[in-house]
Amino acid sequence: MELYHNITINHYLVLAAVLFGMGALGILFRRNAIIMFMCIELMLNAVNISLVAFSKMWNHTDAQVFVFFIMVVAAAEVAVGLAILMMLYRNTHSTDTSVLNKLKF
């Protein structure tokens, strides 16, 4: 039990921030579309962790309900994203984003 008492809100926040940062860097620097998808999920779930921690801190359930909203939205977003990825794969036969270079001046 002693161990759990030492874990404060800051621990959760640092974890969330690190996961979020990993996700953001992944989207910006990775070139594989599937990995980029995982990074988006990582970012949204990092936010979920922070929301649940804050919810516990304030003793409200508001933020926990919001977490469910985020999960639903993330599912909708991924459904659309995967559809776009499938379509792209059919046309280019690759999930590497470096083939996406047609649009520039």
Next chain:
Amino acid sequence: MKEIVIISLLGIAVLALDVLKMRKLVLPVIMLGLLGLIGVSIADWGLNETPFAQYGGMLTFDNTALSFTIVFASIALLWFILAGDNYTAGTSQRTDIFALVLFSLCGAVVLSAYTNLVMLFLGVEILSIPVYVLAASQRKNVLSNEAGFKYFFLGSLASAVLLFGISLCYGAVGSFELKAIQEHLSGGFYSPLILTGSALMLIGFAFKISVAPFHLWAPDVYQGAPTPVTAYMSTIVKGAAFAGMFKLFGSALQPLPEAYSTAIVFMIAITLIASNITAVVQTDTKRMLAFSSISHAGFMLGFVLTASTTSPKYLIYYTLTYSIASLISFFVIQHVAAIQNEDASTDAFKGLIKRSPVMAVSMTVALLSMAGIPPLSGFLGKYYVITNVIEHEHMALVIIMVITSAIGAFYYLRVISAIFTPIENAGRIMVSDSTRRTLAVLSVLLVVVFFAASLLELL
């Protein structure tokens, strides 16, 4: 709440009509529904004293929200009239696209009425997710795929950043309510949580409204997406994101430390300089208008900078006038490019005055309005921004705004001079009567709205 129910039901009705094979009815039903929406919003007008608070106070339809709703519904109505020609009547692709636009419009209404950060996030997502699909809606076209893909990833990144900001603000305040956040901030104590949260929300919105240095996705997406979708993105999506941002920074995140307004000033300055200079070297008109749209976002950000003292009616006015000009220009590009093998370069516009006088004149009026030349309403929009910025004493910013407007006039005039360049063997461009009439009415509106601007003072 009536407004949101009407739009959602309308979207579902459109899908139902598709299933029931009554696709001819789709456009009339949408028109009636949107007119009904405008009617309901006008009927709700003036309940300002006791604003409608819905969903436990998460949405409030006060006069500002209602006027945004009316503006978005009117622009959507015009969009449907103009886009009706571009999709073959009776196909299910057309009904799908129209339904997606309606669902996205629902998000725009949520964004103009939210009073709770949960609704802000939901509004942003309802607004964006259908537009990811719309941007990629030409399935066989790799350019459209690429546009959809880029829009999806950058849009999701922006949403996630916004969301983290919301989470941190909740951590600092203990509530998602805008009022609670405002009360917390008016105490004058800034915790690191709320400072980081506000900064993240600012960055998230900067992605959504495409201002520098977060604008790099916009030209690619605007160019690659099907032109009617680009017209939709540059009008309603942008307007709704600004409505949301204005509300957040005007009524909740007030007052913030000086550093935040300095950051916004820098963002406006970089946006205006980068977008206008890059637009000059573009040969593709669609891409050029994308940069022009970024530069207009820079101007509109001026309202957010002064949100604490500015009335939202000026932002609504700017949104309306820019949207009208943008609708005209993108649909003219669509019709011009459609008959020349999707070539939207400046050269494709040569001799347009002979080939289709109505399109040529309305395009000229729209571009002059975007350049901000009186007596067109785009001038007054910029005038309102600049007077507000002067009141807040950001003089360097005013100088940048004026100089970049002058640079802007240069690339608009290049297209206009192409339109009036005579060419031989000019075949006429045939467009339907409804498109022609709508374009003519819209360009007259740009002048009428200029002279009607004094009505704003009555509101």
